[in-house]
Amino acid sequence: MNLQETLEKIVPLDEAAMEYSRKRWDGIAHPLHSLGKLEDMVVQAAGMTGNPNVRLEKRVLVPMCADNGVVEEGVTQSGQEITALVTENFLSGKAASSIMCRSVGCDMFPVDVGVAAEVGILNRKIAYGTKNMAKEPAMSREQAIRAIETGIEVAEMMKEKGYQMIATGEMGIGNTTTSSAVASVLLELPVEQMTGRGAGLSTEGLMRKINVIKKAVALHKPDKNDAVDVLAKVGGFDLAALAGLYLGGAALHIPVVIDGVISATAAMAAAAMCPLAKDYMLASHVSKEPAGALLLERLGKEAPLHCDMCLGEGTGALNLFPLLDTGLAVYHSMDDFGDWGMEAYQPLD
DSSP, rough: HHHHHHHHHHHOOHHHHHHHHHHHHBBBBBTTTTHHHHHHHHHHHHHHOOOOOOOOOOOOEEEEEOOOOGGGSSSSOTTTHHHHHHHHHHHHSSSHHHHHHHHOOOOOOOOEEEEEEOOSEEEEEEESOOTTTTTSSSSSSHHHHHHHHHHHHHHHHHHHHSEEEEEEEEETHOOOOHHHHHHHHHHHHHHHHHOOOOOTTTHHHHHHHHHHHHHHHHHHOOOOHHHHHHHHHHHHHHHHHHHHHHHHHHHOOOOOEEEEEEHHHHHHHHHHHEEEEGGGGOOOOOOOOTTHHHHHHHHTOOOOOOOOOOOOOHHHTTTTHHHHHHHHHHHOOOGGGGGTTTOOOOOOO
16 A cells, blocks of 8 residues: 555544443453553454454564664764664564563564665665755655555555554664654654653763754754655654554554654654544553653553663563453453352442
8 A cells, every 4th residue: 555545544443343342341340440551452452453352462563674864963872883783683583672572472573674784674675774864854755755655565564464463663773863853843842852862872962962953953844744744854764664554554453552752753753644543553651761751642642651661672562462461361251240140330420
């Protein structure tokens, strides 16, 4: 599907499936809504899939991997070579997210949308990294659309492989700079409020990062009402591809899990293109990065986890799966009140 076709396929959640799921929760032998967000997530997943018999056992983490030309400005503690190194560790199973995937029963499908080196994962490289947004637009509009449509293509591939849920991840040195820039424009909030230390910047480094973002935004004047323009001018290939992954998931009725601040920025861009896409997203955790809570609030999401995490790669999203598993175990296996010889709880005014 191209971008326009995808947007046209995104429809509201299935209210009948959600109502059936709510009644199932209310009927099982437990105090009403006593499992809180676990119940809410299952109900939402029923609406996403159109099936109250919610099954999310087959899941996959999709890290979008790309480099960012803005690292030339000294906004990171490490160089671009780390992007290729970690990307290769996805395959060898040594990356943090790879280890977590094994522990929670999740497959991994990393995608190269712009790594500045040759790596052995699915090659959908738009270019060998973006341009330096402090000097010129990060990419052309055509490249941004191509990256978004790559995300849509990957969502289609995951659907064909039978995956029932997608967790989002990323790898790309410099992408906290691009995500801060995109988030600042889309949320219309000061750069200082949206920018953190990333992978351990000093106070001096943080100020340099903030000034670089301000310079890029002032230079290119991205249109806050056009998410593709924002991604093209001050974003990254990974952000654009993740935005496409959210849109593709929504069009195909696959729940997509938001990871941290970079993933949430991409979710914000997807929601700007199609507000209905938000309904097909589940938040995992509140990132330690300053923009994390602000982005989730604007997306209308309440994350169940508060872990002070900011590693990226999809590590926060993966930690949602054990919660979902315990909630779904109760949803599918617990008896109703009649089986226990009890009267069902009644809602109180």
